Amino acid sequence: MNLRFTKMHGLGNDFMVIDGINQPLPENGLPFPADEIRRLGSRHFGVGFDQMLIVQPAQGEADFRYRILNADGSEVSQCGNGARCFARFVREQGLTQKQDIVVETAAGQMTLSVTDDEQVTVDMGAPRWAPDAIPMTAKGEADSYFLVSGTQAWEVGAVGLGNPHCTLLVENVDTAPVESAGPLLECHEQFPERVNVGFMQVVSREEIRLRVYERGAGETLACGSGACAAVVIGQRRGWLDNAVTVHLPGGSLHIEYHGEGGIRMTGPASHVYDGSIDIKTD
Ligand SMILES: N[C@H](CCC[C@H](N)C(=O)O)C(=O)O
Numbered sequence: 001m002n003l004r005f006t007k008m009h010g011l012g013n014d015f016m017v018i019d020g021i022n023q024p025l026p027e028n029g030l031p032f033p034a035d036e037i038r039r040l041g042s043r044h045f046g047v048g049f050d051q052m053l054i055v056q057p058a059q060g061e062a063d064f065r066y067r068i069l070n071a072d073g074s075e076v077s078q079c080g081n082g083a084r085c086f087a088r089f090v091r092e093q094g095l096t097q098k099q100d101i102v103v104e105t106a107a108g109q110m111t112l113s114v115t116d117d118e119q120v121t122v123d124m125g126a127p128r129w130a131p132d133a134i135p136m137t138a139k140g141e142a143d144s145y146f147l148v149s150g151t152q153a154w155e156v157g158a159v160g161l162g163n164p165h166c167t168l169l170v171e172n173v174d175t176a177p178v179e180s181a182g183p184l185l186e187c188h189e190q191f192p193e194r195v196n197v198g199f200m201q202v203v204s205r206e207e208i209r210l211r212v213y214e215r216g217a218g219e220t221l222a223c224g225s226g227a228c229a230a231v232v233i234g235q236r237r238g239w240l241d242n243a244v245t246v247h248l249p250g251g252s253l254h255i256e257y258h259g260e261g262g263i264r265m266t267g268p269a270s271h272v273y274d275g276s277i278d279i280k281t282d
Pocket residue numbers: 013050051070076077078079080081082163164196214215216217222223224225226
């Protein structure tokens with residue numbers, strides 16, 4: 001099946017975006033076999049991406065539905081940078097003229113607002129602190145948890161944003177053990193669906209630096225939901241105020257959370273190129 005796609009990124013977190021409205025896709029289970037998603041995600045044998053985003057008609061009241069597939073072929077329910085690129089995509093493809101777009105994912109509904117200066121603000125929903133909502137196994141909800149692996153132990157905050165996140169505090173993100181601790185914690189037994197792992201350096205009460213080892217993709221240049229997770233975890237620990245600038249390797253996001261309602265994330269969404277490719281669908 002030859003399909004058109006658009007390559008986009010949010011601060012270097014990159015996506016292969018497929019219009020599944022004007023190009024109806026098979027609806028049974030994954031739209032493509034997992035090994036084909038992995039091939040397409042390969043930066044040597046395919047398009048290359050951290051996540052594939054598939055835009056589909058909404059099943060309920062929302063304007064659209066979108067599906068999110070990590071480069072390892074796993075399907076997930078939340079992608080902050082992807083949501084911003086999705087909003088820009090549906091407007092540029094003429095699928096909507098709206099500036100406020102309601103989209104449904106497996107995690108529920110989100111509202112995306114496109115501002116005039118090409119920034120997009122996403123209401124990422126409220127943080128979920130209860131272990132079974134993250135999900136993680138733990139005796140009960142806590143400000144932090146000690147995760148043991150072999151002879152090592154890490155103190156992390158953990159939160160659900162429609163996808164699971166744990167965040168460690170580090171002195172300096174440049175020397176954080178992302179390559180060693182990232183894969184270990186991603187697959188830690190206390191996270192039954194694995195977890196995204198953030199390494200946070202607090203610069204001030206309004207500013208952090210962050211690196212994220214993403215579930216199903218490895219370290220990315222930016223992670224929108226990871227930035228939201230780090231901020232609310234930092235607020236819960238008393239380190240951060242309501243409005244925080246998050247500096248990631250690919251650029252900066254503005255995150256606001258006032259203790260109730262949704263976490264609001266604002267940042268850019270960039271178009272790279274349009275292409276087409278033959279994709280195996282069975
Ligand atoms: N790797 C994530 C999905 C993509 C999240 C990230 N790209 C973002 O911007 O939020 C997960 O498995 O939950």
